[in-house]
Amino acid sequence: MFKGLIPALFLSLSFATSQNLIVLNKSENTAMFFNLKNDSLISQLQTGEAPHEVAISPNKKYAVVTNYGTREKPGNSLSIYNLEKLTLEKVINLGELRRPHGVEWLDNEKVVVTVEANKSIAVVDVKNEKIVKGIKTEQEVSHMLVISPDKSKCFVANIGSGSVSVIDLNKRELIKTIQTGRGSEGIDITPDGKEVWVTNRAEDSVAVIDVKTLDVKKKFKVDGFPIRVKFSKDGKFAVISCARSGEIAIVDAISKNVLRRVKTAEKSDVEKAGRLFGSAFGDSPVPIGIAIDKQNFIYVANSNADIISIIKLETGEMLRTIKTGKEPDGIAVW
Incomplete structure (x- = not known):
């Protein structure tokens, strides 16, 4: 009577x-889920x-996904996926x-998300599917964000203003705007919470913010x-994707x-x-989204290029690639 349950149980445990x-995939409106044990596609959802x-x-x-929309039709929704069932839970x-x-999770029930059109x-x-609070940055193109490890602050990179907005998540208010450089877009915080790094795409630089003083x-x-x-x-390394040169x-x-650059x-x-x-960057594969695992x-x-590249951090060795849909960008491992 248990014969049919064994394969299903094995697959469930293997996946877990x-x-x-x-x-x-930005141009196909899909999310692809891969098992990295053998790079197999295990699900594809709208x-x-x-x-x-x-x-x-x-x-x-x-997993939470931001549906940004197009130039002609701005998006205004989040898709929530159940990673245990591999289903679309809600929109x-x-x-x-x-x-x-x-977007980042504040805890297991709440997320913080940038909303560019609202400068917030x-x-x-x-x-509970409700907006708890909107907090203004009053900056142009508030694009990416990162939350401090203690969940007390949110740092928002503003492309159009060349700045980072610092928001107190306990008081839920803007406490400082830091000028970081032209085209401030990529952002991350060190695991110890002491530094925030911001990539300034329009001037080919990285600004390092001291979290204690909130100065560059x-x-x-x-x-x-x-x-x-x-x-x-x-926390020993940072990886920066360089869209024009096709490198990290x-x-x-x-x-x-900079220790090395890898195509x-x-x-x-x-x-x-x-x-x-x-075609702005010619024949560059245009690397954008990055994820790094514990290994x-x-x-x-x-x-x-419609692929994911897998690279060994310590050596820069290209290990393999995975084929995706059209225009992959957002990426995460779990």
Whole structure:
């Protein structure tokens, strides 16, 4: 009587104990779920229009996706996926809050999301499907965000204003605006919560913010349109994707020295029409989204090559690639 249950039980346990990857395809409105044990596609689900960013809940049970929309039709929703069942759990309508983009979980029930069209961030209760609070940045193109480890502050990178907004999440108010550089977009915080790094794509630099003083304490050069930054779990390294040059830069997080630059893919010859950067960067694969796992494997979404590159952090060795849908961008591992 238990014969039919054994394979299903085995597959369930195998899925639960192996590492997995979610990739958003902006031009296809899909989320792809891969088992990284063998790089197999285990599910593909619909998103809203033009999904941009994804974040995994602390308990690894849910993923939230921001449905950014198009230039002609701004999006205003979040898609919530059940990672245990691999199903679309719900879609949360944000009403008048438009162009949701960067997102992180505040706890297992609430997320913080940027809403570009409103020059704001919003705290959203995912469980009860309601907006708890909107907090103004009053900056242009509030794009990506990161939350401090103690959950007390949110740092928002504003592309159009070349700044970072610092928001007190306990008081839920803006406490400072820091000028960081032209085209401030990518942002991450060190695991110890002491530094926030911001990539300034329009001036090929990275600004380092001291979290204690809320001032820029250092700025260093990273060529090639630096667009995202992500720290390794141990805080020893930072990985920066450079969209124009088609590389990642691996940086020593202490000295701020670039250790190596690694090509993420061969020259891209895919059809570029309808993609965010189109042909602006020639035949670059346009690496954007980055995820780093506990084993220090780097996963890079190449938006103009339709692949994920998997790279060993310590050596810069390209291990393999995974084929995706059209224009992969948002990416996360769990």
